[in-house]
Amino acid sequence: xxxxxxxxxxxxxxxxxxxxxxxxxxxxxxxxxxxxxxxxxxxxxxxxxxxxxxxxxxxxxxxxxxxxxxxxxxxxxxxxxxxxxxxxxxxxxxxxxxxxxxxxxxxxxxxxxxxxxxxxxxxxxxxxxxxxxxxxxxxxxxxxxxxxxxxxxxxxxxxxxxxxxxxxxxxx
Amino acid sequence: xxxxxxxxxxxxxxxxxxxxxxxxxxxxxxxxxxxxxxxxxxxxxxxxxxxxxxxxxxxxxxxxxxxxxxxxxxxxxxxxxxxxxxxxxxxxxxxxxxxxxxxxxxxxxxxxxxxxxxxxxxxxxxxxxxxxxxxxxxxxxxxxxxxx
Numbered sequence: 658x659x660x661x662x663x664x665x666x667x668x669x670x671x672x673x674x675x676x677x678x679x680x681x682x683x684x685x686x687x688x689x690x691x692x693x694x695x696x697x698x699x700x701x702x703x704x705x706x707x708x709x710x711x712x713x714x715x716x717x718x719x720x721x722x723x724x725x726x727x728x729x730x731x732x733x734x735x736x737x738x739x740x741x742x743x744x745x746x747x748x749x750x751x752x753x754x755x756x757x758x759x760x761x762x763x764x765x766x767x768x769x770x771x772x773x774x775x776x777x778x779x780x781x782x783x784x785x786x787x788x789x790x791x792x793x794x795x796x797x798x799x800x801x802x803x804x805x806x807x808x809x810x811x812x813x814x815x816x817x818x819x820x821x822x823x824x825x826x827x828x829x
Numbered sequence: 830x831x832x833x834x835x836x837x838x839x840x841x842x843x844x845x846x847x848x849x850x851x852x853x854x855x856x857x858x859x860x861x862x863x864x865x866x867x868x869x870x871x872x873x874x875x876x877x878x879x880x881x882x883x884x885x886x887x888x889x890x891x892x893x894x895x896x897x898x899x900x901x902x903x904x905x906x907x908x909x910x911x912x913x914x915x916x917x918x919x920x921x922x923x924x925x926x927x928x929x930x931x932x933x934x935x936x937x938x939x940x941x942x943x944x945x946x947x948x949x950x951x952x953x954x955x956x957x958x959x960x961x962x963x964x965x966x967x968x969x970x971x972x973x974x975x976x977x
Contacts, residue, residue, distance in 0.1 A: 664858065671854040676845075683843045693849075700857045701864065756843050769842055788841075 667707070671700050674717060677789075678724050684784050685728035685777070687752040695731060699724045714798065721791075722799040725781050732777050749773050764826070771821035775814055782807060783814040 678699055683692040702723050710719055736745050753769045772780050781800065785791045793804035800807065911919075957965070 668854050668858055671857055672850075675850055675853050679845050679850075680841055680843075683845070687843065689843075689846065692845075696853070697857050697860055701861055704861050753843075761842075765840075765842060 667704055670703075670716070674720055675700075677717070678720060681721060681724045681784070681789070682728050684788065685725070685781060686731055687749050687756060689756070691731065695724075695727050699727050702727075715795075718795055718798050725785075725799055729777055729781065746773055764822070767822050767825050768818065770825070771818040774821060775817060779810055779814045782810045783818070786811045 675696065679692060679696050682695045682699070683689070686692055686695065699720065703720055710716065732745070739745050750770055750773050753773065754766070757766055757769065772783060775783065778800070782796065785796050785799070786793075791799070793807050796807045797804050
């Protein structure tokens, strides 16, 4: 395939998956500008590593994996730069609050706060299963590990979120 | 995996600003173009730097060869330095070190006959006339030893 054709095909691929990549990253890093940077980084990586893509695996699973890894790496770096990891969580919560806007339902607001209490990787697991409805096999391909481990991880995440929601929506 | 149009079965909590996706793919393609141009520029820079490096190395090598071939080395050799020492200084040095006779024999370039004479435990019988003996005593400054 000549380069102009390859570029056209690639641009079509970007247009096909851009919304999903944006959503995956935005739920992790919350801020739109950070998400915008990371979405671009992800697609540039996809372009640069297009030779490494193995046809036998699903292209979106591959792009999804890059997006999740970029998001986790971004959050790790952000926490390293900050003296207190809890400060980053507060910042993310404030950004989530602002992004949800005053019209958001209370349950949605509480759900996002509860999710931000989870470790980043567990939050990614929750997003994959709850929002994107990926299978455990797909999740294992993206995050590594076993399907059993991921099931347990998701189950723990759900329990933590339920506990948080119960206490925040029905304070005693 | 679900098709693109089935995405967001659950409400997306953080939607993108309106119109964001209209230009995203163009911006990404522009960035790819810029990065590839930068990478190509870096390649050219590295190539120029490499050539400059080789040129510098060649000049240094030429200077080194020139210096080595034209430099008049006036510093004395080790043999010349030893030749300047008196026998007493050499003996004092040998006495003050732990160097053994065997070590000296290993280093020195003796003929076999000389080695045999050094290894002799007793002095050979000398058949010298009194005149010859006096000459030898004078030659090796043995008079002082004889009188001491």
